[in-house]
Amino acid sequence: xxxxxxxxxxxxxxxxxxxxxxxxxxxxxxxxxxxxxxxxxxxxxxxxxxxxxxxxxxxxxxxxxxxxxxxxxxxxxxxxxxxxxxxxxxxxxxxxxxxxxxxxxxxxxxxxxxxxxxxxxxxxxxxxxxxxxxxxxxxxxxxxxxxxxxxxxxxxxxxxxxxxxxxxxxxxxxxxxxxxxxxxxxxxxxxxxxxxxxxxxxxxxxxxxxxxxxxxxxxxxxxxxxxxxxxxxxxx
Amino acid sequence: xxxxxxxxxxxxxxxxxxxxxxxxxxxxxxxxxxxxxxxxxxxxxxxxxxxxxxxxxxxxxxxxxxxxxxxxxxxxxxxxxxxxxxxxxxxxxxxxxxxxxxxxxxxxxxxxxxxxxxxxxxxxxxxxxxxxxxxxxxxxxxxxxxxxxxxxxxxxxxxxxxxxxxxxxxxxxxxxxxxxxxxxxxxxxxxxxxxxxxxxxxxxxxxxxxxxxxxxxxxxxxxxxxxxxxxxxxxx
Numbered sequence: 001x002x003x004x005x006x007x008x009x010x011x012x013x014x015x016x017x018x019x020x021x022x023x024x025x026x027x028x029x030x031x032x033x034x035x036x037x038x039x040x041x042x043x044x045x046x047x048x049x050x051x052x053x054x055x056x057x058x059x060x061x062x063x064x065x066x067x068x069x070x071x072x073x074x075x076x077x078x079x080x081x082x083x084x085x086x087x088x089x090x091x092x093x094x095x096x097x098x099x100x101x102x103x104x105x106x107x108x109x110x111x112x113x114x115x116x117x118x119x120x121x122x123x124x125x126x127x128x129x130x131x132x133x134x135x136x137x138x139x140x141x142x143x144x145x146x147x148x149x150x151x152x153x154x155x156x157x158x159x160x161x162x163x164x165x166x167x168x169x170x171x172x173x174x175x176x177x178x179x180x181x182x183x184x185x186x187x188x189x190x191x192x193x194x195x196x197x198x199x200x201x202x203x204x205x206x207x208x209x210x211x212x213x214x215x216x217x218x219x220x221x222x223x224x225x226x227x228x229x230x231x232x233x234x235x236x
Numbered sequence: 237x238x239x240x241x242x243x244x245x246x247x248x249x250x251x252x253x254x255x256x257x258x259x260x261x262x263x264x265x266x267x268x269x270x271x272x273x274x275x276x277x278x279x280x281x282x283x284x285x286x287x288x289x290x291x292x293x294x295x296x297x298x299x300x301x302x303x304x305x306x307x308x309x310x311x312x313x314x315x316x317x318x319x320x321x322x323x324x325x326x327x328x329x330x331x332x333x334x335x336x337x338x339x340x341x342x343x344x345x346x347x348x349x350x351x352x353x354x355x356x357x358x359x360x361x362x363x364x365x366x367x368x369x370x371x372x373x374x375x376x377x378x379x380x381x382x383x384x385x386x387x388x389x390x391x392x393x394x395x396x397x398x399x400x401x402x403x404x405x406x407x408x409x410x411x412x413x414x415x416x417x418x419x420x421x422x423x424x425x426x427x428x429x430x431x432x433x434x435x436x437x438x439x440x441x442x443x444x445x446x447x448x449x450x451x452x453x454x455x456x457x458x459x460x461x462x463x464x465x466x467x468x469x470x471x472x
Binding site for chain 1: 294295296311320323324327330331335366369387
């Protein structure tokens, strides 16, 4: 069945995102320095990731969940010694993350322009509904997509629901994204194609599940600009 | 044009929600008592609402936004004196709000059962994507709806998008909900019908915009169980 529809992840596939979170995490580790003992300092980042992991099912993805997990980590790591002024600073970092202007990745606008001539494009992202809508509206590329789907999580079932809503069969769909766990493996599982375009940073909770990756076969591009060439070389 | 489709709001229309937020607000005011001077104590609740209002455009609706606004209010009202242990307590109230079991309002299950025989039912709610999905899954009534739409906000434009997605014209649509601002006025504005079923509590930021209400005409029911009778009496 010929390819008709291409899905794109948004954060770290179309625009920068993880770099803002990483920068905030660095600031967070510095902020906590004086409020925890030396043995704890190296563990701040891993404590934050553990608390994010614990909260994921309840708080989901996105900047609000991250901010709540930072506050919780700050209290835990400082053994309740962190002052309110430092917590206020963390809250404002959360606001900054939500307000940060959208910066498209290199090559995105041109690649979408080329592909939109021959394929139906869908934007399929997960995270905070309001924040994702605001970034899409700001991005200047919303009109390239015939459908925009914001999911709470990316699973084989949620991809199938999206394809069903747009009357697309798995065999005619290809997904493009930076996360093997979210954008590649569940898509391969439903019998569709996927292309991995890594971002230079990966959030620990998006890291590959190596057993699954070992058995999965998919193509990886270092630059989204190579996508039209790869697609035209596929046996469609 | 005959009525074919009925939309239902979820929080405080199908199940209890605002009572949990109100109870948490009461606890919040008690918690802050010792950390602010007497003249401030009466103003804690209105400070919280002001901070929620200020954050609404950035944080949106739902329990995570509410928790972040409570933490910010606690720091502001206590002039930075609130200890981390109290902030930890607020974070855990946020978790409790997200984990609270869904309690259907009286009459909801039977009313949906009756209406589903003659109409297509849609669930149209706003708020946090993951939390709303989790409540819908828990509610036991998800299968009554032929569509479930979670919006970041309820505006005439967002209702039109939902109706368009489901190929429903405004003239064949009726919306049922507890909020005049979110479930009635924008629906009347697109030429559809709306029925207001008030909950006994209304969040300050959902309160009616009285100028608009004065010119709008809609029916109000004290009990959702009266809905099938009202609908059968409409000139369809």
